[in-house]
Each structure stands twice: as structure tokens, then as C-alpha cells.
Amino acid sequence: xxxxxxxxxxxxxxxxHVGGARTALFNWLxxxxxxGKFILxxxxxxxxxxxxxxxxxxxxxxxWLGLDWDEGPFYQSDNFPLYREHVEKLLAAGKAxxxxxxxxxxxxxxxxxxxxxxxxxxxxxxxxxxxxxxxAPYVVRFRSPEEGETAFDDLIKGRISFQNEELDDxxxxxxxxxxxxxxxxxxxxxxxxxxxxxxxxxxxxxxPRQILLYEALxxxxxxxxxxxxxxxxxxxxxxxxxxxxSVMAYRDMGYLPEAMVNYLVRLGWSYGDxxxxxxxxxxxxxxxxxxxxxxxxxxxxxxxxxxxHYIKTGDPQRLAQLLVPFLEQRGIDHTVGxxxxxxxxxxxxxxxxxxxxxxxxxxxxxxxFDYDExxxxxxxxxxxxxxxxxxxxRLEQADDLGHDAIAELFGALCSDQGVKMKAVAQPARxxxxxxxxxxxxxxxxxxxxxxxxxxxxRRALEFKKG
RNA sequence: GGUCCCAUCGUCUAGCGGUUAGGACACCGGCCUUUCACGCCGGUAACAGGGGUUCAAGUCCCCUUGGGAUCACCA
Numbered sequence: 001x002x003x004x005x006x007x008x009x010x011x012x013x014x015x016x017h018v019g020g021a022r023t024a025l026f027n028w029l030x031x032x033x034x035x036g037k038f039i040l041x042x043x044x045x046x047x048x049x050x051x052x053x054x055x056x057x058x059x060x061x062x063x064w065l066g067l068d069w070d071e072g073p074f075y076q077s078d079n080f081p082l083y084r085e086h087v088e089k090l091l092a093a094g095k096a097x098x099x100x101x102x103x104x105x106x107x108x109x110x111x112x113x114x115x116x117x118x119x120x121x122x123x124x125x126x127x128x129x130x131x132x133x134x135x136a137p138y139v140v141r142f143r144s145p146e147e148g149e150t151a152f153d154d155l156i157k158g159r160i161s162f163q164n165e166e167l168d169d170x171x172x173x174x175x176x177x178x179x180x181x182x183x184x185x186x187x188x189x190x191x192x193x194x195x196x197x198x199x200x201x202x203x204x205x206x207x208p209r210q211i212l213l214y215e216a217l218x219x220x221x222x223x224x225x226x227x228x229x230x231x232x233x234x235x236x237x238x239x240x241x242x243x244x245x246s247v248m249a250y251r252d253m254g255y256l257p258e259a260m261v262n263y264l265v266r267l268g269w270s271y272g273d274x275x276x277x278x279x280x281x282x283x284x285x286x287x288x289x290x291x292x293x294x295x296x297x298x299x300x301x302x303x304x305x306x307x308x309h310y311i312k313t314g315d316p317q318r319l320a321q322l323l324v325p326f327l328e329q330r331g332i333d334h335t336v337g338x339x340x341x342x343x344x345x346x347x348x349x350x351x352x353x354x355x356x357x358x359x360x361x362x363x364x365x366x367x368x369f370d371y372d373e374x375x376x377x378x379x380x381x382x383x384x385x386x387x388x389x390x391x392x393x394r395l396e397q398a399d400d401l402g403h404d405a406i407a408e409l410f411g412a413l414c415s416d417q418g419v420k421m422k423a424v425a426q427p428a429r430x431x432x433x434x435x436x437x438x439x440x441x442x443x444x445x446x447x448x449x450x451x452x453x454x455x456x457x458r459r460a461l462e463f464k465k466g
Numbered sequence: 467g468g469u470c471c472c473a474u475c476g477u478c479u480a481g482c483g484g485u486u487a488g489g490a491c492a493c494c495g496g497c498c499u500u501u502c503a504c505g506c507c508g509g510u511a512a513c514a515g516g517g518g519u520u521c522a523a524g525u526c527c528c529c530u531u532g533g534g535a536u537c538a539c540c541a
Contacts, residue, residue, distance in 0.1 A: 011541045046540060103539065110538095119468060120537070139539055157471065166469055166537095174539040181541045205470060205536045228472080228534090235533065263478095266490090270479050273489040292479080294472045295534060302478065302491045312504075350503040410500085425500030437502035 004036030004195045008062075008069075009185070011043040012054035015246040016061030018298065019200065019230045019238060022264040026227060027198045028067045029265075029286040039192060040072035045184055047077065061247040065257050066279055074192070076184050083179035086187050086217060087140050087172060095216045096172060098138040099126040121168035140173035142183075142213060150208040155196070155225035156291050162208040170209055186210050190219035198225040198288065201295070225288050228268055228295040238298050250303075254326060254353030256314070259307035267296045276309065308352040316344045319357070326358035327365075337365045338447045346439035346447055360439075364447065367456060369434040371463045379436075384427035385461055387417060391428060392457050401450055406442040431460035 008024040010016070016024075031038035040062075044050035059073065090096035099122075110120040127143070144167045151161030172183035179187075189197060204226050214221045232242030244250060250260055262277050269291045271277070277285065311319065320340045327334050334340045343364050344357070351357035363369065380388070394409050395401075414421055425441045432444055432453060445453050 009541095013541075043541060049540075106539090114467085117467075121468095154471095160470070162470075168537095171539055176539080178539085180539070185541090200535095201471075202535055203541095206541095208470095226471085231534080233477085237534080267478065270489095273480070275478095275490055292472095296479090297477055299477050299491065305491055308504090349505090352503095421500050423500090429501060433501095435501090439502085441500055 002195070004031065004034040005039060005193050006031045006036060006196055006198060007039040007041055007072075007189070007192065007194050008067075009041040009043050009188075009199075010058050011046065011049075012051060012058060013046070013049045014054055015057045015248060017238075017245045018247060018260075018264065019245075020058075021061060021065060021247045021260070022230065022267065023198060023200055023227055024062060024067055025065065025261060025264055026225075026286075026288065026291070028069075029282050030196065030198065030288055031070075032283045033286060036195070037070040038068075039074070039194070040069040041074045041188060041192070042072075042076065043181070043184070044075055044077045045178060045181065047178075050077075057246075057248065064248065064251055065261055071192075074188075076188065079184070079188065080178070082191065083173075083184055083187055084177075086183075087179065090142065090172070090216060091140065093216075094143070096140050096142050097127060097129065097169075098132060099141045099169075099171070100129075100133055100136050100138045101125055102137075119166075121166075124169065127169065137175045139171045139175055141169040142172050142209075142216070144169050144209070144212060150211050152207060152211060152221070152224055154204070155198075155223055155288050156228075157204070157226055157293050160204060160207070164208075164212075167209055167212070172213075182206055182209055183213065186213040186217070186219075189222060190214060190217065194222050196223040196225060196288075198227060201226050201229050225291070227291060228293060230267060231295050231297045233297060235295075235297065242298065243300060254355035254357070255303070255307050256310045256322070256354070259303060259310045262306050262310075263303040266302075267298065268292045276306075304352050311351050311354070311357065312348050314348065316341050316348065319348065319354075320344045323354055323357055323361070326354050327361065330358055330362070332358070332361060332365050334361070334365055337367070338449065338452075342447045346443040350439065363433040363435065363438065367452065368459075371430075371434060371460060375430060375436075376460075376463065379427045379430035380460065381427075384423070387413070387419065387424040388427055388431060388457050388461060390417065391424060392454050395445075395450055395454055395457075398450070401446060403442050403446055406445050410442070428457065432456050 006027040008027050010020055028038050030036075042055055055073070062069070087096065091098070106122070109123060113120045122141070126141070145164045148164045149161050150164055150167075151159060153159050170182055171180055173179050207224055211221050230238045232238045234242075238245055244253065247260065251257070258278060261279060265277060265282055265286070266275065269286070271285050271290070323340065323344060324334070334343075343361050347357045347360040351360055390413055394413055398405060398409055410421065410424065413424060417424075426436070429438055429441050429444070430436060432438075432441070432448065438444055448456070
């Protein structure tokens with residue numbers, strides 16, 4: 001029983017998007033579950049479109065999600081000699097041949113075939129050439145069988161079969177000598193000993209050609225699992241116009257990696273009625289067989305709900321750390337003022353994203369906000385002013401400012417003055433936060449502390465416009 | 467168009483021949499309450515259509531319809 005080996009093989013032509021992240025996650029989970037290896041390979045044979053920035057962005061995204069790899073990253077651009085070797089091998093065995101047709105000729109034939117309603121497949125012009133044409137540019141084509149069928153048992157979709165006659169002689173090496181995708185994946189997956197290929201749905205049509213290549217090369221064929229696409233709300237393939245698709249964009253919008261992981265895994269997979277899964281839960285509960293066969297619509301609302309859940313239940317200390325960059329973005333200096341962790345605790349229940357949480361901290365740190373005249377009049381009525389003044393007096397005398405003590409203090413104030421909690425809480429809230437929505441007034445006072453609370457109350461009572 | 471895949475509430479899904487078709491998000495009520503939230507309770511909402519097979523079909527088969535993927539010297 002040899003170990004399972006899985007891989008994630010993105011092409012570095014952009015950022016790590018949610019679809020890619022999900023297939024990476026599935027690969028990672030299966031590797032961890034089976035105690036195998038997870039390998040990262042960068043498919044950069046298209047030198048023109050590949051960039052180092054993209055590689056960095058992809059690695060950053062995976063690291064953020066917590067998906068670590070055991071081997072790699074390997075770069076296909078380092079393997080050109082290996083591909084070349086395999087092309088020669090196929091050529092020597094007569095399993096591949098040189099084709100001298102020019103792109104223009106092929107294009108013409110393709111158009112003609114389409115116009116006549118025939119399949120636009122390679123017509124085999126060079127298939128039976130017996131001699132090389134010296135000096136002429138050529139591509140190398142794989143000699144694909146003309147009859148029979150190629151089938152495989154997809155771990156997710158079940159048995160899928162193709163008639164070989166539908167497949168044409170694919171190009172494995174370009175005129176410039178570089179190998180093409182369908183060839184390099186096979187060589188790499190074979191030589192890296194990949195046992196299961198988990199990849200996007202959009203590759204099912206490539207699979208039979210690849211299987212034929214494995215067989216022609218004498219390599220064992222791996223298992224395949226094709227995960228369904230992620231769709232936008234209009235059921236078309238998820239793209240930018242549906243909103244953010246880059247995983248890192250979600251971090252920047254204040255999402256937690258565990259929320260993203262949880263969301264992504266539940267899109268197309270389930271475990272009874274459970275909704276909340278940590279990476280550790282998933283390692284034991286995930287199975288590729290229970291991934292659904294149909295495409296799923298990306299639902300930002302549910303992601304948001306999960307994010308809120310993880311913020312609510314998260315460790316305040318960690319959240320405080322994660323919050324710092326968002327505060328800096330807003331120019332909020334949290335080193336002056338209340339302890340950030342304490343601030344976070346008052347905001348966890350009412351923040352769905354770290355961005356929202358950052359907004360929630362503003363009144364704590366920017367204490368000298370303006371009170372606008374209308375609100376001042378509305379909240380600080382003469383009666384309310386009296387209550388606030390009383391509150392100040394009581395706060396100054398209090399020796400304990402714990403939550404319960406503050407509650408008692410308010411209780412005593414209300415019964416002494418014969419007013420409802422609301423009558424004093426709302427004016428106080430406005431005076432302390434500058435707004436009408438905030439964490440509980442006791443919490444706010446507790447976090448602000450006596451001095452700052454009193455200062456703000458007095459400031460509000462004395463506030464003059466300008 | 468050819469090939470391949472898919473089809474349960476608006477969305478993610480449970481269901482693996484016999485269920486009042488369950489859960490979650492969203493939505494709508496109510497409760498809690500010092501605001502906003504959170505939380506709790508309740509509600510609306512689905513087996514695409516048609517044929518079979520079977521005592522019995524959301525579950526199995528076929529067709530139709532609809533959706534998606536792919537048809538490059540891109541990956």
C-alpha cells in the first residue's frame with residue numbers, strides 16, 4: 001500500500017481565485033486525511049503569460065488559507081528537458097509524428113469543416129509521412145487511436161467514456177520546441193507519482209487524451225476526481241462581474257480564512273446537517289466521494305454569515321491582531337486609548353467582517369468627535385442632561401467599574417430618578433459614542449474607563465457648535 | 467453545432483424504493499432588550515416535464531427541456 005500523492009497545479013497567470021482555492025483545499029484535505037503528500041506545482045509553460053507576482057499571490061493565498069504543501073513548488077519551466085526526452089521517446093516509437101501543416105492551413109481547414117458541418121478535427125495530413133522534411137518548421141502530434149473508446153471512473157462523477165474517434169491528434173510540442181499543457185501535465189503527474197488528480201470540471205474533456213498519453217508512455221494512470229465549477233448568481237461561470245473572486249480580496253474585505261475554508265468546502269460537499277467545520281474537523285470528515293456532481297452558485301451571504309460566526313466565536317486576542325491593519329488603513333491609533341482586546345470583545349457579536357469591526361472601533365479611539373446640533377437636541381433634552389449630570393456624579397463616586405457595578409449604578413440612578421433605563425442609556429450612548437447604535441452602554445463605559453467616560457459626558461453637556 | 471457533464475426550496479444541500487421531503491443562508495413574523503446587533507422561537511419556500519420498471523419512485527431506466535464545460539501551436 002503506497003502513500004497517496006496529490007497536487008495542486010495552478011498556472012501563474014493571475015491571483016488565487018475561489019475556484020482554484022477550493023480544488024487546492026480538496027487536494028490538501030485528501031492528502032492530510034490519507035496521510036499522503038500534497039505537492040504544489042506551478043504550470044508556467046506559457047512563459048509569456050506567467051508572472052512571478054502571480055506565483056507569489058498564489059502561495060500567499062494558500063498560506064493564508066492554511067494549506068501547506070509537502071513538496072514544491074515545482075516549476076514546469078524547469079522540466080523542459082524532461083518533456084523533450086518524452087517527446088523523443090514517443091517519436092522513436094512511432095507513437096507521435098512531426099506535422100508540417102502551418103497554423104494558417106489548419107485554420108483554413110477548420111473553417112471549411114465548420115462551414116460544411118463536419119467536426120473541426122485534424123485531418124491527418126502528416127500522419128503517414130515517412131520522412132522528415134529537413135529545415136521545415138514542425139509540431140509534434142500524438143498519434144491518437146482512431147477507434148475504440150477511452151473511459152475512466154471519476155471519483156466524483158462516476159464512469160465517463162469517450163469514443164476515440166472524437167479525439168484528434170493533439171499537438172504535444174510546438175513549432176518553437178516547447179511542450180503543450182496536455183502533455184506536460186501527464187509527464188509531471190506521472191513522474192511525480194501523483195496517485196489521484198483532483199481538478200476542475202473543465203478538464204474532463206482533456207482526460208481521455210491524457211489517459212492515452214499515460215498508456216503510450218507506459219505510465220500507470222492515476223485516479224481522477226473532477227470537481228464541479230463554481231457559478232455566479234446568474235449561473236454562469238463565476239467571474240469578476242459577480243464580485244470578488246480573488247481569495248486575498250476577501251482577506252482585504254475583512255474575512256477570516258477559516259470562514260473562507262468553511263464556505264468553500266460546503267459548496268459542493270456536505271456532512272449530514274453540519275455547517276461549521278474547522279480544517280481539523282475536515283481532515284477527519286472530508287471524503288472526495290461525497291462531493292456533489294453538480295455546479296454550485298457562490299453565495300456571498302452565506303460566506304458573510306460564516307464569517308460573522310467565526311468573528312463571534314474567535315479568540316479576541318487574535319482578532320485584535322488581525323484588526324490592526326484595518327485600523328491603520330483608517331488612520332486609527334489604537335495605542336492611545338482603551339485596550340484593543342477589550343474593544344474587540346464588545347464588537348465581536350455585532351461585526352460580520354473585520355472591516356465592520358474596524359468601523360466599530362472608531363468612537364473608542366477618536367474621542368473628540370463632533371456632536372451635531374439636531375442629534376444633540378434630540379438626545380440631550382433638558383431632562384436628559386440632568387440624568388447625565390447625575391450619572392457623572394455617580395460615576396465619580398463609584399469605586400468599582402466592573403460590568404455588574406455599572407449595571408447596579410444605572411439601576412440605582414433609574415429608581416432614584418424614577419425613569420426607565422432607556423431615558424438615561426440613550427443620551428449617555430449619544431454622549432459617549434456620538435451615535436445611536438453601539439455596544440451595550442455598560443460595556444462601553446467599562447472599556448472607556450471612568451475618566452474618559454466622565455470627560456465625554458461633560459464634553460457633550462458643554463458642547464457648543466464650532 | 468459535435469462531444470462530455472449536470473438537474474430537490476431563491477441559494478448551499480440531506481435523502482441512497484416506503485419520510486408530514488430534513489438542515490443551513492437569505493426572507494417574513496414574534497420574543498429578548500439601554501440602541502444596533504447577537505441570541506431564541508415560529509413561518510413562507512423544492513423533488514424541471516413526460517414516459518417506463520415496481521405493490522410502492524425525489525430515489526432505478528429512457529426521452530424531452532433547461533443549465534454548464536469543452537472543441538487552440540492557452541492552461
